[in-house]
Amino acid sequence: xxxxxxxxxxxxxxxxxxxxxxxxxxxxxxxxxxVKRTGIKERRISSGEGTVELAYKAALSALKNSNCDKDDIDxxxxxxxxxxxxxxxxxxxxxxxxxxxxxxxxxxxAACSGFIYSLIVASSLIRGTDKKRALVIGxxxxxxxxxxxxxxxxxxxxxxxxxxxxxISNDEEGIISTCFSSDGSLGKKSLVAGELExxxxxxxxxxxxxxxxxxxxxxxxxxxxxxxxxxxxxxxxKSNEDIKNIKYIxxxxxxxxxxxxxxxxLKVDKDxxxxxxxxxxxxxxxxxxxxxxxxxxxGLIKRGDKIILAAFGGGLTWAGTLIKF
Ligand code: ACO
Numbered sequence: 441x442x443x444x445x446x447x448x449x450x451x452x453x454x455x456x457x458x459x460x461x462x463x464x465x466x467x468x469x470x471x472x473x474x475v476k477r478t479g480i481k482e483r484r485i486s487s488g489e490g491t492v493e494l495a496y497k498a499a500l501s502a503l504k505n506s507n508c509d510k511d512d513i514d515x516x517x518x519x520x521x522x523x524x525x526x527x528x529x530x531x532x533x534x535x536x537x538x539x540x541x542x543x544x545x546x547x548x549x550a551a552c553s554g555f556i557y558s559l560i561v562a563s564s565l566i567r568g569t570d571k572k573r574a575l576v577i578g579x580x581x582x583x584x585x586x587x588x589x590x591x592x593x594x595x596x597x598x599x600x601x602x603x604x605x606x607x608i609s610n611d612e613e614g615i616i617s618t619c620f621s622s623d624g625s626l627g628k629k630s631l632v633a634g635e636l637e638x639x640x641x642x643x644x645x646x647x648x649x650x651x652x653x654x655x656x657x658x659x660x661x662x663x664x665x666x667x668x669x670x671x672x673x674x675x676x677x678k679s680n681e682d683i684k685n686i687k688y689i690x691x692x693x694x695x696x697x698x699x700x701x702x703x704x705x706l707k708v709d710k711d712x713x714x715x716x717x718x719x720x721x722x723x724x725x726x727x728x729x730x731x732x733x734x735x736x737x738x739g740l741i742k743r744g745d746k747i748i749l750a751a752f753g754g755g756l757t758w759a760g761t762l763i764k765f
Pocket of ligand 1: 468469470473474477478551552591592593595631656657658660661664694695698722724752753754
């Protein structure tokens with residue numbers, strides 16, 4: 441079977457830093473509560489840039505870091521839960537801005553698992569069609585779907601984008617194993633956002649009830665702490681690997697207590713998990729590619745290293761992949 445390797449990463453987050461202290465003047469909260477319950481210290485919040493603009497800037501950085509020309513890209517897949525528009529897709533807008541004239545482009549909606557879902561879909565298309573090289577992007581302006589008067593959610597999220605270039609390979613490297621799944625019955629009860637108006641002459645009830653993110657935090661928490669170890673164990677089994685050979689686990693960056701718990705359940709040192717949620721909060725589909733891009737910048741990942749990515753989110757969805765660099 442043809443392999444698919446990851447060539448490089450890039451990311452872009454808005455300059456505007458909103459600290460926990462800043463939020464103290466918006467809702468009844470404290471820096472101490474947010475740090476203790478989540479590990480988040482600050483997040484980036486857009487002061488005007490949209491999801492397309494963040495995605496475009498992350499893509500430019502990924503192309504540069506991959507030494508890749510725009511004309512080499514024949515597929516663009518964007519994961520987002522907070523698009524600027526329903527149509528055109530974020531991916532098509534990014535394609536137009538980049539001038540990737542040879543690329544097919546579409547979006548994927550799988551909330552915080554969206555980047556890994558997109559990686560799996562793009563790598564399957566590379567394996568199964570004439571597409572050879574893809575840009576896979578996670579981009580979110582979640583601040584537009586946050587209720588800024590709800591302290592239980594507005595302290596958790598941030599805006600940002602991360603991108604990867606992946607391409608066909610003949611070597612035994614790249615995306616070694618994958619898993620992805622969903623449970624829609626859990627999702628509609630515990631995590632919803634972005635209801636659209638049915639403002640037609642035929643509609644009986646035009647009221648919007650779920651315009652902003654509504655989350656049953658404790659239910660999502662319970663789900664998250666069991667699903668991360670499940671993803672990791674499934675990937676290890678499918679790849680016939682031992683966790684001691686995995687250099688890093690890069691989890692969805694939602695809450696440091698979830699990561700502590702996952703490390704304890706997997707009986708591994710917490711240092712095996714890469715964490716940057718203290719600086720960005722939860723950026724949904726952008727969280728994993730932003731983390732990977734930072735890790736490359738810091739020189740933490742070398743050729744031959746094996747890394748596991750694991751995500752969960754709205755839907756509910758979950759997904760993981762084991763990658764050899
Ligand atoms: N500041 C101060 N107090 C607060 C705040 C706040 N920002 N938010 C809630 N509280 C209060 C509550 O009102 C409650 O008060 P009460 O005891 O008087 O009723 C108390 O703090 C405890 O609230 P809990 O909700 O029980 O707090 P918990 O320890 O469960 O932490 C949290 C809440 C952080 C949301 C946690 O449940 C969590 O992280 N859940 C998982 C969320 C997640 O992972 N989401 C990501 C997946 S989905 C996606 O990414 C789109």
